[in-house]
Amino acid sequence: MRNDWMNEFPGGPETGTDDKRKGSAIADNIQQLGTALPPSPAESNIFCMTIIGQVEGHLVLPPQNKTTKYEHIIPQLVAAEQNQKIEGVLVVLNTVGGDVEAGLAIAEMIASLSKPSVTIVLGGGHSIGVPIAVAGNKSFIAETATMTIHPIRLNGLVIGVPQTFEYLDKMQERVVRFVTAHSNVTEQTFKDLMFKTGELTRDIGTTVIGIDAVKHGLIDAVGGLGDAIKELNGMIEARRAAAIPAGGVMA
């Protein structure tokens, strides 16, 4: 339809010469974008990954949930690791939690990247978002962002036997071990936060806000996007300077 309209004017797409075609491309841009030159995206050496809503794992969640699909995130991380143009990964989190397996898988993938990675918690990084938030080389939390640390609950059919508790404890231990290994929080502090009573209205656990997450050693620093990008660029520069072979560890 647009082409029909364009044909009535000289320089329309069907009128022939290259110059005229070029003219029509500009006319197209003015018509569609309000500017003669289309914004040309500069290629970035940073790969930005956003983890939002529920981390969706083995179960497809009902449509009212906004989800981050692990089957897309995991190969994305592989591609980011492999792609030579990508020099650093920025993980932006605003998640309410989700599947334990999927969350831990993503966290492990981020932690084992050979390229520098920085995580930033904006809004919230709750439950299984916590291991993902601490997985990067350096973690940031926005001043107003929150993280809820609470025990894992079982859903579905629960058999009332001691083994059920042991299983739950094991699942919890996986999260605790990952978080304590990848952040400065001690196991005791993290468990204290996890099992605290009187803090949450419907659950046991704690909500830590911005600076508190840093005080407990869970997150490295309070900061926003600028701080995160600056830190990541610094790491990229350092990595370039040191020319660490693939698989090298960045501090």
Place this chain on the structure above:
Amino acid sequence: MTLYTMMPMELVLQGYDDDREETVEITARGIRMQVVPVAPGMGRIVRLLDCKLDDYLDPGLTPGTIVPFDGAASRRS
């Protein structure tokens, strides 16, 4: 499967037993993918099934993106 979320479980799983949107397997831009048909020849990407590694970095192939496809090549799944 263990859900570890601060959202109330009844809210997350509400409507879990309801009928889900039907998906079809199609080939668009040379990539095998699963989509929810939204209009004839248009689908919303659910997941990529067979593609090159770098295709995962293409924002135009993120789940939730609308892609045009040739209707004849689709298969209900």
